[in-house]
Amino acid sequence: xxxxxxxxxxxxxxxxxxxxxxxxxxxxxxxxxxxxxxxxxxxxxxxxxxxxxxxxxxxxxxxxxxxxxxxxxxxxxxxxxxxxxxxxxxxxxxxxxxxxxxxxxxxxxxxxxxxxxxxxxxxxxxxxxxxxxxxxxxxxxxxxxxxxxxxxxxxxxxxxxxxxxxxxxxxxxxxxxxxxxxxxxxxxxxxxxxxxxxxxxxxxxxxxxxxxxxxxxxxxxxxxxxxxxxxxxxxxxxxxxxxxxxxxxxxxxxxxxxxxxxxxxxxxxxxxxxxxxxxxxxxxxxxxxxxxxxxxxxxxxxxxxxxxxxxxxxxxxxxxxxxxxxxxxxxx
Amino acid sequence: xxxxxxxxxxxxxxxxxxxxxxxxxxxxxxxxxxxxxxxxxxxxxxxxxxxxxxxxxxxxxxxxxxxxxxxxxxxxxxxxxxxxxxxxxxxx
Numbered sequence: 001x002x003x004x005x006x007x008x009x010x011x012x013x014x015x016x017x018x019x020x021x022x023x024x025x026x027x028x029x030x031x032x033x034x035x036x037x038x039x040x041x042x043x044x045x046x047x048x049x050x051x052x053x054x055x056x057x058x059x060x061x062x063x064x065x066x067x068x069x070x071x072x073x074x075x076x077x078x079x080x081x082x083x084x085x086x087x088x089x090x091x092x093x094x095x096x097x098x099x100x101x102x103x104x105x106x107x108x109x110x111x112x113x114x115x116x117x118x119x120x121x122x123x124x125x126x127x128x129x130x131x132x133x134x135x136x137x138x139x140x141x142x143x144x145x146x147x148x149x150x151x152x153x154x155x156x157x158x159x160x161x162x163x164x165x166x167x168x169x170x171x172x173x174x175x176x177x178x179x180x181x182x183x184x185x186x187x188x189x190x191x192x193x194x195x196x197x198x199x200x201x202x203x204x205x206x207x208x209x210x211x212x213x214x215x216x217x218x219x220x221x222x223x224x225x226x227x228x229x230x231x232x233x234x235x236x237x238x239x240x241x242x243x244x245x246x247x248x249x250x251x252x253x254x255x256x257x258x259x260x261x262x263x264x265x266x267x268x269x270x271x272x273x274x275x276x277x278x279x280x281x282x283x284x285x286x287x288x289x290x291x292x293x294x295x296x297x298x299x300x301x302x303x304x305x306x307x308x309x310x311x312x313x314x315x316x317x318x319x320x321x322x323x324x325x326x327x328x329x330x331x332x
Numbered sequence: 333x334x335x336x337x338x339x340x341x342x343x344x345x346x347x348x349x350x351x352x353x354x355x356x357x358x359x360x361x362x363x364x365x366x367x368x369x370x371x372x373x374x375x376x377x378x379x380x381x382x383x384x385x386x387x388x389x390x391x392x393x394x395x396x397x398x399x400x401x402x403x404x405x406x407x408x409x410x411x412x413x414x415x416x417x418x419x420x421x422x423x424x
Binding site for chain 1: 386387388389391394395396398399414416417418419
């Protein structure tokens with residue numbers, strides 16, 4: 001792991017140049033995120049919990065890894081050209097990551113987002129030059145996915161990386177996140193991450209299956225609100241194509257309320273500022289820690305808290321906030 | 333009796349109820365009792381072979397029963413059984 005990047009000596013003199021201190025481009029800064037112990041978050045003194053801080057990636061989330069891997073895969077396959085437009089359904093982080101990478105690499109980017117995502121996400125996508133196409137907020141990510149699939153059929157310039165079905169997504173984690181975790185924490189007994197596309201969990205699981213069999217792979221998932229359950233039938237449901245449920249050892253639901261409470265504990269006790277899905281991951285890590293006699297848990301915190309400030313995530317009264325969390329799209 | 337929470341998409345088939353108290357010593361017994369009382373749910377929840385439909389997830393106290401004992405998972409009186417549709421949620 002890159003130990004301490006670009007830390008200047010306290011006397012103000014220039015930091016010496018060398019590997020790990022300067023990078024050819026912002027894209028080379030992606031990954032190599034720190035693993036930090038959070039003893040005040042473990043309910044069991046015999047179980048250590050360490051958190052991997054994906055919020056330190058250039059656009060502030062784990063999705064930098066995924067977006068870069070998907071774009072490089074399209075380039076390697078010759079599936080993208082100078083007139084292509086990258087089109088992706090996303091409620092935020094993947095879109096912002098694609099927008100930044102598109103700008104750096106010279107591709108147009110269009111993002112299909114539910115119309116009720118936080119303003120910071122729209123602003124960041126726009127900042128990097130992406131066009132935002134609204135999908136109905138009441139249909140959550142399912143609605144964004146459905147609309148993106150229609151659009152890509154209509155215009156041949158659209159190229160959809162499609163994180164839900166693209167093997168480059170889990171591969172990014174199999175080749176980077178997983179090896180980083182094991183190198184920094186060879187004693188790992190359990191890995192916890194949020195379940196969205198399934199990319200993080202699948203990739204890390206595949207790597208650990210080979211490199212250290214027996215590590216428990218546990219998914220944390222948000223309890224969906226009534227609004228995003230607006231399906232006409234169960235057959236309108238959605239299972240990401242890249243998700244192989246057999247690679248998981250457990251899957252646990254976390255209510256929005258418990259997730260936000262844990263997120264605030266993380267800031268207060270450990271000084272770590274992360275997004276709401278990190279709260280859910282911490283709830284599940286604590287549940288595991290209570291069940292274990294001893295051992296070490298690594299929990300991946302997918303993003304920083306910056307994009308959730310306007311939603312009152314860190315300030316509002318939890319009772320007042322609960323109805324607003326129902327939509328669930330503020331998760332990640 | 334354990335409490336079974338019904339997702340919005342299935343409520344029209346159970347007379348609009350959000351939760352129903354049902355007897356049963358295992359998740360399978362509870363779910364089959366639910367389907368017996370509300371035949372309209374039939375094929376939506378269980379396949380003709382009696383397995384869970386792949387688009388429905390069943391949680392016992394918040395944990396997916398597919399990773400516990402499946403439909404054979406024991407259920408206690410105070411347990412909460414929750415049915416949810418498989419969906420992308422807000423996570424991308």
